[in-house]
Amino acid sequence: MPKVCFYFQLHQPYRLADISVFDVGTGTDYFSGVGKKNQADDNKEIFLKVAEKSYRPMLTLLLKLVKKHSDFYFSMSLSGVFLEQVEAYAPDLIPILKKLAKSRQVEFLAETYYHSLAALYSPTEFKKQVQQHSDILFNLLGARPSAFRNTELIFNNDIAQLVEELGYAGMLTEGVDRYLWGRKRTVPYIAKTKYQLPVLLKHAQLSDDVAFRFSEKSWPAWPLTVKQYLEWIEVYPEEEIVNLFMDFETFGEHQWADTGIFTFFEAFVAAFLQKKWNRFVTPTQIFTPVCDRKIKKNCLDKSKLDTYDVVEPISWADVDRDITAWRDNPYQIDTLEIMYDMESRVLLSNDAELVNDWRRLQTSDHFYYMCTKWAADGDVHAYFSPYSDPHEAYRRFTIALADLQERLL
Amino acid sequence: MNNQNVFMIGWEYPPHNSGGLGVACKGLTEALSQDQTTIQFALPYHFSQGVDHMKIISCVDPTWEERLGQKVLYPPFASYSSDGVIRSFVTAKDSLSPEKLRLLPHSELEQRVQEYARVIGSRSGSIEKHTDVIHAHDWMSFPAAQTLKKKTGKPFIAHVHSTEYDRAGLNQGNHFISHIEHEGMTQADRVIAVSYYTKSLLVNKYGIDAQKIDVAHNGASSPESQPNPGNHHFAQKRPVVVFMGRLTLHKGVQYFIQLAQSVLASIPNALFIVAGSGDMYHELLLTSATRHLSASVLFSGFVRSEQRDTLLDRADVFVMPSISEPFGLVAVEAAQRHTPVIISKNAGVSEVLHGAVALDFWDLDKMTTAIKELILDPNHSRKVVSNQLNDLEHITWGNAATKVKQSYLRAILGK
Numbered sequence: 001m002p003k004v005c006f007y008f009q010l011h012q013p014y015r016l017a018d019i020s021v022f023d024v025g026t027g028t029d030y031f032s033g034v035g036k037k038n039q040a041d042d043n044k045e046i047f048l049k050v051a052e053k054s055y056r057p058m059l060t061l062l063l064k065l066v067k068k069h070s071d072f073y074f075s076m077s078l079s080g081v082f083l084e085q086v087e088a089y090a091p092d093l094i095p096i097l098k099k100l101a102k103s104r105q106v107e108f109l110a111e112t113y114y115h116s117l118a119a120l121y122s123p124t125e126f127k128k129q130v131q132q133h134s135d136i137l138f139n140l141l142g143a144r145p146s147a148f149r150n151t152e153l154i155f156n157n158d159i160a161q162l163v164e165e166l167g168y169a170g171m172l173t174e175g176v177d178r179y180l181w182g183r184k185r186t187v188p189y190i191a192k193t194k195y196q197l198p199v200l201l202k203h204a205q206l207s208d209d210v211a212f213r214f215s216e217k218s219w220p221a222w223p224l225t226v227k228q229y230l231e232w233i234e235v236y237p238e239e240e241i242v243n244l245f246m247d248f249e250t251f252g253e254h255q256w257a258d259t260g261i262f263t264f265f266e267a268f269v270a271a272f273l274q275k276k277w278n279r280f281v282t283p284t285q286i287f288t289p290v291c292d293r294k295i296k297k298n299c300l301d302k303s304k305l306d307t308y309d310v311v312e313p314i315s316w317a318d319v320d321r322d323i324t325a326w327r328d329n330p331y332q333i334d335t336l337e338i339m340y341d342m343e344s345r346v347l348l349s350n351d352a353e354l355v356n357d358w359r360r361l362q363t364s365d366h367f368y369y370m371c372t373k374w375a376a377d378g379d380v381h382a383y384f385s386p387y388s389d390p391h392e393a394y395r396r397f398t399i400a401l402a403d404l405q406e407r408l409l
Numbered sequence: 410m411n412n413q414n415v416f417m418i419g420w421e422y423p424p425h426n427s428g429g430l431g432v433a434c435k436g437l438t439e440a441l442s443q444d445q446t447t448i449q450f451a452l453p454y455h456f457s458q459g460v461d462h463m464k465i466i467s468c469v470d471p472t473w474e475e476r477l478g479q480k481v482l483y484p485p486f487a488s489y490s491s492d493g494v495i496r497s498f499v500t501a502k503d504s505l506s507p508e509k510l511r512l513l514p515h516s517e518l519e520q521r522v523q524e525y526a527r528v529i530g531s532r533s534g535s536i537e538k539h540t541d542v543i544h545a546h547d548w549m550s551f552p553a554a555q556t557l558k559k560k561t562g563k564p565f566i567a568h569v570h571s572t573e574y575d576r577a578g579l580n581q582g583n584h585f586i587s588h589i590e591h592e593g594m595t596q597a598d599r600v601i602a603v604s605y606y607t608k609s610l611l612v613n614k615y616g617i618d619a620q621k622i623d624v625a626h627n628g629a630s631s632p633e634s635q636p637n638p639g640n641h642h643f644a645q646k647r648p649v650v651v652f653m654g655r656l657t658l659h660k661g662v663q664y665f666i667q668l669a670q671s672v673l674a675s676i677p678n679a680l681f682i683v684a685g686s687g688d689m690y691h692e693l694l695l696t697s698a699t700r701h702l703s704a705s706v707l708f709s710g711f712v713r714s715e716q717r718d719t720l721l722d723r724a725d726v727f728v729m730p731s732i733s734e735p736f737g738l739v740a741v742e743a744a745q746r747h748t749p750v751i752i753s754k755n756a757g758v759s760e761v762l763h764g765a766v767a768l769d770f771w772d773l774d775k776m777t778t779a780i781k782e783l784i785l786d787p788n789h790s791r792k793v794v795s796n797q798l799n800d801l802e803h804i805t806w807g808n809a810a811t812k813v814k815q816s817y818l819r820a821i822l823g824k
Contacts, residue, residue, distance in 0.1 A: 021682055021709040022719060024644040330698035338704050391694055394703075401704040402644075402680060409646040409678060 002186060002236035003281045004272065005200065006074035007149065007172060008248040010055070011082045011115050012047055013365035015386045016396045024399065025406040030357060042386060044089050051090040054252030059096045061251075061262055065269050066103045072269055073105050073280040076248065077149050080113030080133045081363060083140055094140070101141040107282035108137055110145035110168060116362035117326055119150055119159045120313060121340040129359070130166055147171065147283040151364050153202065153245070153316040154323060157309065160191035160199070168197075170287035172245065174316040175201030179308060186240035188286055188300065189308035196302045198287050202245040202316055206232060211246040215259040223260070226267045238277065241286060245316065318373070318380070325381070326367040331394040336367060338401055345408050354407055361400055369393035412445040413817050416540040416557070418529065418550035419452055420507060422465070429738055430507060430570050433603075434546060436630050437813065438463050440806035444814065449539065451553070453525045454505075468528045507549060508655070511576065515585055522589070526553040533560035542817050544568060548586055551593025558596065564820035567597035568813075569607055574614050575659055575733040591615050598820040601625050601813060604757020607735040623816040626761050628806030629741040634718050638747035642723040647678040648784045651724035651748075653712070653739050654731075656687030661730035661753060661770045663689065666696050668728065669706050671777040676784060679705065684720055686711040721746040725790070726783045730770045731756050740765065741804055744797035749783045749790050751776065761804050764796025 014031035032041045065072050078086075078097075086093050100106040112118055112129035113136065119126045130148075137143050148168040150159055155173035163171050175185030185203055190196040209229070213219045221228060233242055247254065255261040272278050287300060317325040327333060339361060346358045369385045370393045387393045417438065421431040438448050439462050448463035455467045510518060529536075536557065543565045545554035551567055558565040573587040594600050594615060600622045602608040608624050611617045640649075650672070652665040662683065669681040683693065683706065690708070697706045712720055721727065727743035727750045734756035743750050744762060752759050753770040766779045783790045 021707045022643050022716060024680070024707070025646060026643055330695055331703075334698040334701055334703040337701070391691055394694060394698065395708050395710075398697075398703045399707055402707055405678075405704050406644060406646055406680075 001234050001238060001275060001278050002240040002242050003279045004233065005241050005243045005281050005283060005286070007109065007243070007245045007283070008074065008076040009246070010076060010248045011079040012043070012050065012085050013115065013363040014081060014360045015043055015046070016366070016400060017042065019396060019399050021399060024403045030400045030403070031360060043085065046386070047085050047089045050249060050253050051093065053256070054249045055090065055093055057257065057262060058248065058251040059093060059100070061266060063096055063099055065266065066100065066105045069269060069273050070105070071273060071280065073107070073282050073285070075107035075109055075147070075282040077109035077111050078137070079111060079115040080136050081115060081360065083136055087140075097141055101143045107147065107284055108141065108143040108145050109172070109283065110134055110148045112151055114359045114362050115151050115364055116359070117151060117154070117336065117364050117367070118362060119154065119162060120323070120327070121336065122343055123162055125340075125343060126162060127166060147287060154313050155310060155315070156313040157192040157311060159313070160197050161193045164191070164193045164195055164197040169284055170198035170200065172200050172243070172283060173202070174314055174321050175204060176310075176314045176321045179310050179314065183306060184240065186236050186242055188241070188305055190302050190305045192307055192309045198300055198302065198305070199308050200241065200243050200283055200286060201308070203242050204316070206242060207244045207246050210244070211250045211254065214255045214261055214264070224264065226264060226271050229268060230271060241281065324373065325371050326364050329370065329372045331370040331372070331390065332367045335370070335394065335397050335401060342404065342408070346404070349408060351407070354404070358404060361397070361404070366393065366397055370397070412447070413541040413814070413821070414447045414539050415441070415449070415817070416536050416543050416563075417448055417450045418543065418545040418553050419450055420546065420549040422450070422452055422456065424458065425454070425456075429736075430547060432738065433570055433627055436628050436806040437809055440628065440810035441813065444807070444810050446814065447539075449536070451529055453521075468525065468532070470524065470528050507547065510549065511583060511586065519585065522549055522552055525549070526556045529553040530556035530560060533557055537561040537563070542566060542820055545593070546570060548573070548590045548593060551589055555593065555596050564598040565596065566599045566601060566816060566820055567593050568601045569594070569611060569735070570603055571735045572607065572610055572614070574610055575735055576657070577659065598823070599623060599816050601816050603627050603736045604760055606755060606757045606760065610733075623812060623819070625809045625812035625816070626757065626804070627736045627738060628809045629738060629745065629801070629804050630806065632718070632742070632745045633714065636746040637722045640723065640725075642719050644680050644723070647680050648676060648725045649723055650679060650681045650726045650728060650780060651684065651720055652682070652728055653684040653717070653720065654729070656683070656685050656689040656693060658689065659732045660734070661732050662693060663696070664730040664770060664773065664776070665728060666693060666700065666702065666706060667773055668730070668776050668780060669702055670700050671773060672780050673702070673705055675781060679784065681706045682709055682720065683707070684709045684712045684717075718746065721748055724748045726751065726780050728776070728780065729753060729756060730776065732770055734758070741801070744801060747794050747798070749793040750797060751779050751783070762797060762800050764793055764800050766793065
């Protein structure tokens with residue numbers, strides 16, 4: 001039986017309100033629509049809905065499990081814009097998060113505050129956002145992250161290098177077949193960086209069995225039982241790690257409570273721990289085993305690890321596991337380019353509100369909504385998009401861009 | 410002989426749809442009625458709004474509604490749905506804009522037009538008594554006018570507000586529609602074109618005898634709100650250039666994107682706004698993104714009355730690069746709101762709005778220079794605006810009505 005490493009992602013973007021060309025230069029808030037007539041704050045509405053269905057019940061369950069099982073470990077990543085919205089819309093979740101942080105059984109991962117694609121465009125902006133995220137985690141929950149996961153697990157050699165320079169112990173990404181060529185995704189790798197940054201790879205099959213297929217009635221394994229899932233995991237030997245990385249909203253939102261997802265998870269944790277030799281781990285426990293940190297003995301022996309050499313960026317999204325969900329068509333390419341071209345002028349403005357708006361526009365979801373891919377991927381994109389179609393996502397975004405430019409004049 | 414009784418056949422009337430045709434019918438009938446013309450105005454749907462200056466006759470067949478939702482197993486209606494239930498048959502409740510009508514499947518389009526003709530024809534007895542002349546607006550009404558002429562012997566005037574040639578842009582267009590247009594104009598006693606530009610199209614593309622065609626330029630009603638020009642509305646810090654119209658090939662909106670690119674090369678802060686909706690929308694978005702114009706060309710979607718005024722008030726330059734435009738009322742509206750206008754020479758409005766800058770739609774270099782001059786030279790801009798305002802004195806529905814009445818006389822006298 002291998003080790004199991006859970007990582008859950010918590011993120012909500014600031015979606016654009018129905019801004020129009022008539023709002024350019026009038027101080028209308030892009031995200032809440034404040035300043036416009038009859039404009040409801042959709043972000044608040046969506047957040048409250050997801051909090052009700054997923055965040056509150058699942059965080060409560062996780063806290064219960066942490067208290068019940070002293071050897072239940074997991075990791076999660078909360079984007080900065082997610083935390084802001086927790087504070088604004090569902091502050092009752094903060095004490096639960098604090099208790100989880102205090103338990104020492106939960107690892108909080110580092111990421112960009114704005115859940116952005118900055119790593120692909122601006123190393124300096126990337127580092128600032130990672131620092132900003134680390135600070136809010138510390139200030140709000142008292143946790144300083146030591147392992148990193150980039151937006152949507154986007155990864156390549158250059159990004160790994162940036163992460164290493166920031167001093168993180170290791171990072172998480174997707175196990176992509178075309179870079180594994182038959183190698184296991186259940187062992188740590190080293191990235192092609194100066195000091196060989198360790199990397200953990202997502203086990204897509206087993207992660208998606210829960211995240212995507214759990215309630216799929218046409219799936220042969222439906223309904224998924226704990227026994228069946230354990231059997232699949234037990235195939236791997238003890239020294240290996242099954243990395244189950246998924247959206248936190250899997251629990252209660254993508255898979256509704258009536259699918260039995262919460263009871264499944266609770267029963268899985270208990271059943272897994274029933275066997276003495278089974279272990280839950282968090283990324284940092286793999287990257288730097290705590291007890292050996294000072295004497296540097298028995299630490300992760302990098303000389304025994306294979307290299308995960310990735311030139312073109314990969315991610316955990318869509319069938320191709322590349323970045324075409326966010327950067328593929330002219331809408332995405334041009335808006336991203338224009339936005340990052342503004343970096344120096346925005347920062348020189350010394351206008352905190354302007355800088356914040358610019359950064360909120362960097363959130364990857366905006367570009368995800370502009371994706372024009374079709375078939376199964378298109379369905380997933382449509383599920384998440386608040387707009388009627390990718391063209392509308394682009395149209396609104398250009399208005400926000402034009403307004404940013406107006407404010408810089 | 411000066412005060413005629415007119416039976417007018419229309420297709421839409423405000424507030425239903427905001428197409429140019431309905432607006433023109435309103436302006437023209439109001440002016441004609443002031444000029445002692447008695448009008449009965451036929452519409453293919455129930456019209457409940459009160460109109461004082463003429464009598465509106467809803468020419469609907471009571472069975473249209475009955476047939477809707479009914480199971481009919483005989484042709485031609487059975488073809489409209491697989492289960493034989495009529496869903497899309499002429500609905501007497503709603504108007505259907507000519508633009509949408511044009512895009513219907515051929516069989517349905519033909520049926521709608523023929524049904525209208527049949528219903529009007531069936532009332533010829535009562536119509537005949539109070540009618541000196543039949544006046545039909547655009548192709549949708551021509552078959553009805555022909556039927557009525559045949560039954561009553563009254564002269565028929567075909568009023569051409571736009572042609573299939575304009576609407577098709579550089580495409581082939583709908584042959585069925587151009588056939589109806591040709592047939593209608595051939596059967597008509599007189600033809601009224603909204604501009605000399607349109608008249609020449611009718612002569613050259615449709616082979617209509619020039620002697621038979623009178624030109625009556627459209628007028629323009631005075632604006633509903635006071636013009637409030639200036640940059641105090643939005644986007645105060647940058648020059649704003651506006652396109653407003655349907656996003657179709659014949660409106661030349663694709664040239665507007667190209668113009669944006671060339672103007673931005675020397676005036677990088679300029680903001681270009683495309684107002685309207687249409688079949689080229691997605692293509693235009695993509696073109697704009699591909700040309701790196703995402704933050705400089707914005708799409709407002711279709712704009713309604715108040716926003717329309719605000720946009721025209723705000724615009725520093727209004728551009729209408731139409732490939733073919735019978736008239737182009739929106740250019741007059743821009744002029745009314747003190748905005749300098751650049752119009753295509755292929756737009757009828759250029760014959761009356763002399764103060765505007767008229768250029769060939771394909772001459773992007775000259776267009777670019779003209780936009781830049783209007784942005785950079787306030788004196789030039791002011792001069793264009795004031796010349797345009799002078800022109801407006803002559804662009805009235807009263808003038809149009811005078812021309813139309815002359816046409817009636819010619820038709821009645823058989824000249």
